[in-house]
Amino acid sequence: MNHTKFTSLSLFALVIIIGSACSSGKSAYEQGNYYDAVITSINRLRRNTDNKKSSETLRNAYPLAVKYYDDRANAAIASNAPFKWREVVQHYTTLQSMYDEIQRSPGALRVIPNPISYQAKLTD
16 A cells, blocks of 8 residues: 555655656746746757747747847846846846847747847946
């Protein structure tokens, strides 16, 4: 009986882990998590450059992710918070990460041919 209970719990945990690992970019997009939607879509386009669902998700999520993190960086710059520059660098790093990932994915570059680099802003 204990062995069966252990096996059932192990199987349940495995299903949860696999399910969370396979979450779609579209799901992240619909939840407003645009960065995860972008990264998940890019990773899927690396495996299959013709993935229509990932292409659509990336096309929709990337501009929203850029707007979100750029707006957050600008709000931090305008604030008087004591550690505002740390927050600004964090947001620009996230934006640069998306740029770098798109540059490394031929499928993503077909969808977003001109991603925005934030390297100059990070350098400043």
